[in-house]
Amino acid sequence: MIIVMQLHATDEQVASVVEHIRASGLQEHVSRGSELVIIGAIGDENKLDVGRFEILPGVERVSRVTKQYKIVSRDSHPAGSVVKVRGIGIGGPQIQVIAGPCSVETQEQMDIAADAVAAAGCRLMRGGAFKPRTSPYAFQGLGVTGLEYFQAAARRHKLPIVTELMDIRMLDTFMEYDVDVIQIGARNMQNFDLLKEVGRVNKPVILKRGLSGTISEWLMAAEYIAAGGNHNIIFCERGIRTFETAYRNVLDVTAIPVLKRETHLPVIVDPSHAGGKAWMVPALAQAAIAAGADGLLVEMHPNPCDAWCDADQALSPEELKKLMGTLGAIATAIGRSI
Amino acid sequence: MIIVMQLHATDEQVASVVEHIRASGLQEHVSRGSELVIIGAIGDENKLDVGRFEILPGVERVSRVTKQYKIVSRDSHPAGSVVKVRGIGIGGPQIQVIAGPCSVETQEQMDIAADAVAAAGCRLMRGGAFKPRTSPYAFQGLGVTGLEYFQAAARRHKLPIVTELMDIRMLDTFMEYDVDVIQIGARNMQNFDLLKEVGRVNKPVILKRGLSGTISEWLMAAEYIAAGGNHNIIFCERGIRTFETAYRNVLDVTAIPVLKRETHLPVIVDPSHAGGKAWMVPALAQAAIAAGADGLLVEMHPNPCDAWCDADQALSPEELKKLMGTLGAIATAIGRSI
Amino acid sequence: MIIVMQLHATDEQVASVVEHIRASGLQEHVSRGSELVIIGAIGDENKLDVGRFEILPGVERVSRVTKQYKIVSRDSHPAGSVVKVRGIGIGGPQIQVIAGPCSVETQEQMDIAADAVAAAGCRLMRGGAFKPRTSPYAFQGLGVTGLEYFQAAARRHKLPIVTELMDIRMLDTFMEYDVDVIQIGARNMQNFDLLKEVGRVNKPVILKRGLSGTISEWLMAAEYIAAGGNHNIIFCERGIRTFETAYRNVLDVTAIPVLKRETHLPVIVDPSHAGGKAWMVPALAQAAIAAGADGLLVEMHPNPCDAWCDADQALSPEELKKLMGTLGAIATAIGRSI
Amino acid sequence: MIIVMQLHATDEQVASVVEHIRASGLQEHVSRGSELVIIGAIGDENKLDVGRFEILPGVERVSRVTKQYKIVSRDSHPAGSVVKVRGIGIGGPQIQVIAGPCSVETQEQMDIAADAVAAAGCRLMRGGAFKPRTSPYAFQGLGVTGLEYFQAAARRHKLPIVTELMDIRMLDTFMEYDVDVIQIGARNMQNFDLLKEVGRVNKPVILKRGLSGTISEWLMAAEYIAAGGNHNIIFCERGIRTFETAYRNVLDVTAIPVLKRETHLPVIVDPSHAGGKAWMVPALAQAAIAAGADGLLVEMHPNPCDAWCDADQALSPEELKKLMGTLGAIATAIGRSI
CATH class of the missing domain: 3.30.70.1140 (Phospho-2-dehydro-3-deoxyheptonate aldolase; domain 1)
Known part of the structure; x- marks a missing residue:
């Protein structure tokens, strides 16, 4: 001091x-x-x-002069960590694109989505069963039924599933339904009791950055999880809140090299929530990979026009496939693969 | 639309x-x-x-052209609402200053604090038993023991108590210990499951604004509580996050007249967390009352130098008493009382 | 270091x-x-x-550990400075409210405005002859003709005039027309060549805070003026840019006590540009005075509905007069006068 | 409306x-x-x-429903515009990297810098003769002597030069010394008189985004230039001011696809000022190109440790050369060249 x-x-x-x-x-x-x-x-x-x-x-x-985060600091583990999800590594030379719809709607929608995710060459799938919505009157997700549809669809392609946990009381259900990766949303980055609970289970956790979370607060939020014993943490940049109103959030690509220097843990990016419009997603996804991100969390819907939420930010299956091609070329340009 | x-x-x-x-x-x-x-x-x-x-x-x-909040909108209740806490009105002509320490430390500290709160002329008391801390290694509060100390101290002066709820699973304990006003902290403004739960109980709720919560999001967070049936909601402005680093947060006084126009519910201000330094508190408290706030949430510690947390932002008992005098004069100047 | x-x-x-x-x-x-x-x-x-x-x-x-501003620092002049404008002190116990229209429109409009400013008890008058407009197609001000109308109207009441300088090349004209106080607008807070030039003349300068100017940058901008020899500088807080979209800017009242501690120079507030709506002005003006501001810069138009710019933020003469009454009572409450 | x-x-x-x-x-x-x-x-x-x-x-x-910018809008010119600088196109399929030191220091430094710029394969050179500095006591640039050194060094490699204009009164000197591209700095984005003046000359202008300039304000600032008759405008994103303090600015990559949609004019990025540290520059430069930027403005110094300003953000000649290689591979991946 x-x-x-x-x-x-x-x-x-x-x-x-x-x-x-x-x-x-x-x-x-x-x-x-x-x-x-x-x-x-x-x-x-x-x-x-x-x-x-x-x-x-x-x-x-x-x-202060010393950092308040210890376990997640790169000082504690100079080589980078690879988080394994059913054998798939996040944080290694291979980049992982996790794709899928904003929310689980029907079994059919999830089946088609899973087919498209696999066809595009992605190895993990995302989808929301419990949805954090700004308005109490908006669709709040299918809940447990959504988890069922999701698992049924994803298993046909052996895709590990990623889904958001909002309520501590649902953690046992997540374990029961064998959710592969627990996502903590931006609004819960500093829900400390929730962080402590996911720190006690043996499941990888994607920790999204808060709307105005600083790098330092984000690292300490991860330290809450790590302090409980769970070191399988993946940071996910999803855009920050600024004065700009021309787009929903500002994707903070600078966070990528800075986090990679501060922590040994993997860093992925959500270009869909960052920009808020499907037409912005390719540019942002390409920027993220070029800046050194270890993966992406991308919204894709079998039929974006019919999506029950965030219709305007989902890629179509064709757009996802095309994007995967460009990302592969960029990955090669910087010495990685996809 | x-x-x-x-x-x-x-x-x-x-x-x-x-x-x-x-x-x-x-x-x-x-x-x-x-x-x-x-x-x-x-x-x-x-x-x-x-x-x-x-x-x-x-x-x-x-x-959109219509507002997404209905129950909390002033359109639904053109006259202002007064939230009653054991007979004390918040939102009426009388301004309420809720004072007390950041965190409950010992029975003795709370006894002295309660004496000072009453002596200064305040009618409600605040104190934290469960503390949201950025670092997992910082003091996290005394928990249930803290509630006991707090109630014992406050009851001697018949002061209703205000304390923060962070974890849904503690709500029953709050009811059991008869907490008078449940505070939802800034980091939980959009913890939607927590909002839904406090919407089901019959206790006044102080809803703090998120670090970067917009007026619109804040009103919708209150609507989550109101939609559950609990309409006893008090908004609390506590400073927002901006680019400025000379002080912790920027107290947004404009939010006061804007909220008073948009909602019928009371609006109070926390000048202690806004500025982050005790020497800034009088100026900010005075500004808040002059701008039309219905009350304040102020940190006061019997001996600020020994406080276990936020030592630099607590007023001393003497400073609180002096501030109450100035606030009384300002209240009179704008046609209210304290 | x-x-x-x-x-x-x-x-x-x-x-x-x-x-x-x-x-x-x-x-x-x-x-x-x-x-x-x-x-x-x-x-x-x-x-x-x-x-x-x-x-x-x-x-x-x-x-760094030492401050980069010297002349404007309170360390260099522990007692506060009073800037004198034709015998009227800004920064002393008496609070000064500088009122007038956004832009000079006609001789008649300025005459009525000057009458209203004097009738409300204000001692200085504001008005814009050169207007910084976001769009090149918006009304840019009457220019030199505007200065003529302004002086003619103000002199009948011996009101010193305050007006904005945007272009270095107009400084001689400002001297020729005997402008009493030169205003540097928010967009020019770091127009360093302009600051250097007004540092060479013997006229008080109102230096507005930039849209996202930090306290430290603002103090250094003032130091640019002071370094040229002109120490008659008045800081003017006018709201900062944040994520909030419910109002134009966020009036930063915390800047008032912080600046009063860092510098010996006077600090005034512009509540009109901060909120952007006339109905917000009284609450913001009251907050500013209660927080310790040395004065205000307020927009008032003889007939707001007909104003050529910022019609929605100007007070009417009656509203200004009423506000002056409330401000007087608040000034008394904190031991000052108006 | x-x-x-x-x-x-x-x-x-x-x-x-x-x-x-x-x-x-x-x-x-x-x-x-x-x-x-x-x-x-x-x-x-x-x-x-x-x-x-x-x-x-x-x-x-x-x-409002219609846009307030006309000439710079893509609606007025659906195909993209290519701005030509002595035969080199900015905005076409070829990406242009403009490199050079923060400030002109000596003839020798500029000669070595120009050699390094050319050797790395860049086709234009940057360098500051007039420097906007936050503190009045910091080095303010060599002025006209700097322009002389710069031209002498750049001409040996036929590199067009890019340098910043801060003061309207220097425009004639810029024309006399045949500056190829006039740069308007972030702090002058809304210095409207300066914009009007560069709108009257026949030189390409790089218009940097203000520290908290919105996309809409930036487009209107360009419209000020265009309205004067000069349509050779290049937008330059250089990071925006946010709440984050871990790095100087947040590079806003989302601005790239959004501007490319809104305007027909070229968009380049300054990764050096955005991050503020040399080690961040490669990641940010790569992200910018992958997101679709038409070029970069990069700081390179023959010997960063000895730079007179911004020493910590300049690349060395070797680092620039290596970066150019990676950027070339990314350009190819997205169907462009460098």
Whole structure:
């Protein structure tokens, strides 16, 4: 921790800060310049509370120097981690595109969707049975019936399934229906009790970034899961909220190289929710792969015009197939495969 | 719903939009200008999905005209609502300042805090037993023991208590310990399952605005609670996330007059979390009352330097008392009381 | 400057940083902890470039400790400054409300406006002759003719005039027409050549905050003016750009106490541009004064419905008069006058 | 223009809106639903002022339907435009990477830089002679001497030069020194007088996006230039300001496909200023090209450690050369060349 004293701070004020540092079991290093006194607190910073130093008389500002995330930090595991889902690796040289509809609607819709996902060359499938909707009057998902349709459709192609968990009380049901990857949605990135619970199960978790989640908060949200024992975490960038109103969110591609440097865990991107329009998806998907993402989460619907939600952002099966071709060429250009 | 067609949209494209409107049981009004065709869909807009129109060929953009919140809308209840907490009205001419520590620490701390809250002239008390913390390694609150300390301290002064609920599974415990007002924190503004549950109980709810929650999303989050039957909802502005890094959040005072116009429910402000520093609290609290807020949620600790969390943002008992005096004068200036 | 080394930084890397510090004529203080090495560079920090240290091998991050603004800093002038405009003080105990129309339209409109400004008890008048408009096809202001109308109207009431300068080449004209206060608009907060020029003249300057200007950038923009010799600078908060779309900008009241602490110069607020709607202005104006602002810049039009620009945000003469009454009561409540 | 009336608006209020529409020479279309009345104003919308309708009694909200930019709109020129700079096309199938140092420092530095730019296969060169700096005490550029060094270095390789114009009064000097492409910086995106002036000369202009410039404002800023007669405009995305503090700006790749749809003009990206760190540049540059950008503006310095400004964001000559190889492969993958 570094404490910068105010201009003209007195010797007593400096002494008081030093006393507080020692009382916490750390050591101080005092640097006196012509204008400013800077005090470093050396030792286990987790024993210190920034706020308690900031209110000491004469203190200008206080900043931490060590990271508050440990298990998910690349420092703890310099080589990258590959999360395995029924034998399929996420985070390795092969890029994984997880495709499927926004919401599970009918068995037939899911069967056709699963065929299209497999035909396009994707190895995992997505679909929502429980839907977080801004309005209480919007379609909230089929629930458990949706899980049934989804599993029935996906198993015909041996596609592992990815679906969102919103309510802690449904976790047992997810285990029972053998959901392969649990998705935590953007609005739940800091639903700490939910994070703790998925930290106790042995299933890979996709952790979406909150609408205005900082990189640091996101890493700490993952640390909540990891601290429970579950290290199979996949970060998913899905666009952030900004001042721009011409599109729903701003896909933050810079997060990709930054996360890859900060954490050993895989990073994927959801270009569908980021832009909010199907016609933007190819450009955003291509950008994500070119920037180093380990995979994508893409919405595809057998017949977008009839989708029960987010109709305007789903690709058609043909569009998905075409996109997979372009992504393959880009993957090759940067030394990866798809 | 209003559908603006693209420049040069064909008659067939217009006809197709009209057909979709009729198929949904609504009526169309087509306005043909020299350059543009605009189509209005008249009837129950909730039957229409914006996305499904946006992907029709020739459509430029689609916008809703009716509000998606009904029960919380001022249209449904033109006079303002007063939420009663054990006889104390929130939303009436009298302004309510809810004060207390960030977190419950010990019985002694809570006893002194309750004395100070009452002595300052406040009529309700706040305190956290379950704490949402960004880091999994930070103090997470005393839990149920904290509720016990809190009630014991507050009852000596007959102060109704306000505390945060994070986990659905704790709701029964909150009812058992007779928590007077349930607070939903900023990070849970769109935890829809939690909102639905507090919609089923008969307790006033303080709904904090999400870190980047829009006015519209916030109103719809309240509608989730109201739709369950619980209409005793109090909005709490607590600062929003912006580009500015000189302070933690930006207190959005504009939200006060805007919410008072959009909803009949009371609006309070948390100046402590907004600014993040105790020295900013008086200015922000004064601004909130002057802008028309119905109350405040203020952090006060018997001894801020020793607080277990957010030490730098708590007022001392003396500072709270002094602030109450200034707020009283401002309340009088705008025709209210405290 | 504080340099935090990476975990596992080598002794050679530390030595290289130290060497760079010494080469710049400063002294180093090296703090070695169990995990981290932190290096302080003590001396005149302005000799150092953060970027050149950030790219040295083994460096994790670098931060400045001294402020980059000197003349405008409160450190240089602990008592507050009062800017005088023809004998009227801005920044003293008396609050100044500067009112008038968005744009100068006709001599008659300005005459009626000046009468209303004086009748409401305001002591300065605002009005735009050169207008920054987002669209090149919108009304751009009357130009020099506008200055003539404005001065003719204001002089009858001895009201000093405030008007915006957009183009460096018009500065001589402003001096010739004896504009009393030069306003630099939000879009020009970092138009550095314009700032340098107004730094060379002997006229008070109102410096509006940029749409997404940070407190720190704003202070440095003022320092550009001050460095030229003109210390008569007034900061004007006018709302910042955020994700919220329910209103034009978010009035940042927190900026008021923060600026008053950082600088000795006066701080005023423009509630009209902040909210963008006349009905929001009273609440925002009241909040600004209650939070400690030294004055306001308010739009008032003799007949808002006929205004040539921003018709929806101007108060009528009656509304202004009523607002002045409420503001007077709030000023009294916080120990000031109006 | 579409006017949505308030719930319970009276017939008189509707009639008054209609009257205002007719008075402006347009035609009204009134759509009466069970709950709402919506009025369309058909005709030349530029004759109408949104604000004047918003304050009419009974009006809920008003929105424009036509775009306020004409010349730069793709509607006016459905095929894309190629801007030619001494025979080199920007906006065609060939991607252009414009590289060079942040600021011109010495003749030797520029000579080495020009050699490296040409050796890497780039066809245009960038360099700053006039620098916009946040602090008045930072290096402000070499000025005219910088232009001389720059031209002397670039001419040896026949590289057209790109450099920033900040001050209107320097435009003649830019013409005299035969600057090939005039760059308008982010802080001047809405310096309308500067835009008007560069609209009058016959030189290509790179218009950078403002720190928080919306797509719509950016298009209208370009329209200011185009309205003066200069249609050789190149948009340059350089990252936007958001809540994230882990990197300087957020590169908005979504702006690329959206601009390509809205305007016929070329779109390039500056990955150096977006991320702010050299190690982020390859990922961001790759993302930009994969998303469809027509070119890049990249900082390269012969010896980044010695750069006079932005040392931490410049690529070395070797890094630039390597990046060009990867970009070439990505260009091929999406059917373009470099």
